Structures are given as C-alpha cells and as structure tokens.
Amino acid sequence: MAERRSQIVLGIDPDPMRLWPRALAMVQARGTVAERAGRAVSAHCRLLLEAAGSECVAVKPQVACFEQLGAPGWSALAEVVADAARRGLVVIADAKRGDIDISAAAYARAFLRGTPTPFGDVEGLGADALTVNPLLGRDSLAPFVEAARATGAGLFVLTRTSNPGAADLQDRELADGESVSDAVARIVAELGRPAIGARGLADVGAVVGATAAGHLARLRAAMPAAVMLLPGIGAQGASGEGLEAAFAPGPAGGLVSASRTIADAHERDGGDPARSAAASARRLRELVWERYA
DSSP: OGTTTOOOOEEEOOOTTSSOOHHHTOOOOOOOOHHHHHHHHHHHHHHHHHHHGOOOOOEEEBBHHHTOHHHHHHHEEEEEEEEHTTTOOOOEEEEEOOSSSHHHHHHHIIIIEEEEEEEEOOOOOSSSSSOOTTTOOOHHHHHHHHHHHHHHEEEEEEEEOSSSHHHHTTBBBBTTOBHHHHHHHHHHHHHEEEEEETTTSSEEEEEEEEGGGHHHHHHHHTTOOOOOOEEOOOOOOSSSSSSSSGGTGGGGGGEEEEEEHHHHHHHHHSOOOHHHHHHHHHHHHHHHHHHHH
C-alpha cells in the first residue's frame, strides 16, 4: 500500500440522480430502465476512477448503491471491481455483511471466494477485502475469516462507526465495564494474523470512524496490529485531525476513506467534475500523507 504514497480510499457511492453529465451522455437509449441506469452508474464510476484513482491506494464501492438497481447494478459493481483491479487499486467491498454461519459463508463466497455448483464454480466478486458486521458474535465472523484467508483477502470489522447513532450501542458499557466497541476491538485483535508487509499488520482490520477520533487511542491499544479504515472525512464532518493513533504502526496502519468529498467536489467549486475530483483527491492525499506518513 505504501508504494503509492497514499493512504486515501476512494469511496464509490453512486447516486443515480447525481451522476456526472458525461456519464449520462455515454449511455445509449436502449434496454430497460434498470439496464440503462446500471450502464450510467458504471460509466460514472469509470470516469471517477480515471480522474481520482491515481491519488488513492484503494477503492471502497458501497455495495447498496449498486444493489438497489438489481442485476444491472451488480453487473456495474463487477465492472468497477475489475476496472479498479486493472489500475492496481485495492478493492474493499463495503457490504457490512453479518449473519449466522451458513449465511455468512454464502456472503463470503459471493464477495471473495466463489461458489461451487454441479455445473462448475460461480466466480465471486473478487474483492480484496470486505466490511463485516460483528453484531451476531465471533462465530458469525469465522466463515468470513476462513474465506478471506483462503483467497489472500482481508476483512474490516465494524468497531466504532462514523454515524451519529453509533453512540446508541457501540459506546454502551457492558457488564464487565468495557464498551461494545472495546469488546469488538478485542475480538478483532484475537482473530487477526500478521499478514501485511514487514510491520506485521493483521489481516483482520477495523472500521473506526474519523468522526470518533477521541476513541482512537484506546481502540489502537486494544488492537495494535489492525489496519484501521477511517470513514467520515468531509461530508460526515471529520476534518482529518486527531488520527495519529491510527497510524501508530506506520503509514499503512490507517486508511482514510472519502467519497462525496471527492466525487461531488464540482458541486462545491463549480468546476468540471473530473478535474474537481482529481484536485480534491490530490489535496486530501497530500494532507494525510504529510501529517501521518
């Protein structure tokens, strides 16, 4: 990751009603509404990757934004994953899946490993990492860990998220005195194995919102080898300050995720969407690298 001298993850959250004009112009007037929308989303994402991908180390497609379009949306997601891979970017599928063991294994096959059938294997999405929800407990994470290790992929476990309602549950104190997010952090540390680079970063990481910077030092102490995925910069209100603890293991210890801050930059400055996105990504990369590398 450090070879690109970037800790920025390009969040891809396409809103069908806010696609770049050039993407809409690239879509031919044929097919169903869903098919045309899927092609437009795919074109938008391709333009966004062309504009800002070189400033980033990874991309994080928000799976729900594609699933809402049905089968054409999933096809668009697969195209985005393939395009990002060709550009040498790490792909983090932001799906936040979590379920009992049978369902968790099916989700893991869909996103990471592929599914055997009597007719041959059905390929999975081929993501390099997946966000997962730990609410059902350690056994619900085990199938994801197994599938990720079988394919050389990684996981990011929701630990202390960036949304305002995170405090409703994640900051709650349990019977033993630790918070829910503390308990999740302990599980993350126990599940992870050193797998990334010379510093021995773990293959199980944590989603910790950049809006929750006050929790970072405590959570870093609980999971010293976990890569932290840090959403919340820009549109959700985080400034990028106070994230030192995330980068304690080194520059690759933290990944700063930004989506609307980059993709919608033209709505703030009135410029060309591609140029504005590239400039926004470049500023964020330089800011984070200068401060935390």
